[in-house]
Amino acid sequence: MLHRRRFLQLGSLGLGAFSFAGFKAAGPTRKPIVISTWDTGIAANAAAWEVLRNGGRALDAVEKGVMVTESSLNCCVGLGANPDRDGYVTLDSCIMDEHANCGSVAFLERIKHPVSVARRVMEKTPHVMLVGSGAQQFAVAEGFPLESPALSPDAQKAYQQWLQKSEYKPVINIENSKNQTAFAPARLDNGDWNHDTIGMVAMDANGNLSGSCTTSGMGFKMRGRLGDSPIIGAGLFVDNEIGAATATGQGEDVIRICGSHLVVELMRQGLSPENACKKAVERIIKIKGSQKAKEIQVGFIAINKKGEYGGFCIQKGFSFAVCYADNKNFMVNGKYIL
């Protein structure tokens, strides 16, 4: 059970309202707009919004936005997060722009901003993905400082606790499953993370789309394990003609259906962002069967070219942050199936 150590300071940020899970623009296109996964999305959206409100590019917005989450030591994403089962924090991230340019890094250690390294991969190499020591070598050559390998105090504590049983069992990603009007902290009472990722998609004032996704992956994962987050088409996909989508939750199940790509393709067929996310979630449930699907969480969020947004998840407890005006940065409860 989650201990509500803090409410995200929605009040102090002037952000309070919850909304419904999908939005259909009645009139002209709503832009700019940015949405991102989980409660950490509020602060990330605020940073992205600064870029968007000043006429900046969606690509810059989605990088700046998730960098906020990567920087936070007391968060599920970035170097403060839980390590793998051998005690190392390994980070995965990707980014994609309106021209289908994309970059990705995975199994990256000791670098604070994997999303920015992913962007450099996209802009400075002929490749899409760099992994492990090669990704780190590239990052250092690009001037990214090599940070200390030491775990954050909270992560150290959580790891010591985990080592007592060393049980290899993924935690269901759920935020505040009992009371959807408040937000649970990213870290649970037992020191574990509730979720480990932020995915963000945005449309700028010019109507161009971009997205980013960044994660420490599943806490106490097998060394070398990658989830969906750094994989273009799984954790993130952008098609500037149609829309953009990103995923969070049990990465293996997102990969199996090429989740974010599927959501965008469903929007291409005319589905709203919310219905496209719902269909993708249904596909996971169909493949796994309801019983097994109940043991996991997956959430998708998406926007389309009209500035409509939506999200859907397997089970109660997924939320996402939506921002489209100076005073409109709010949490939305993802609708769920099981």
Ligand code: ASP
């Ligand atoms: N999707 C991430 C992974 O599987 C985890 C998360 O979203 O919390 O690595």
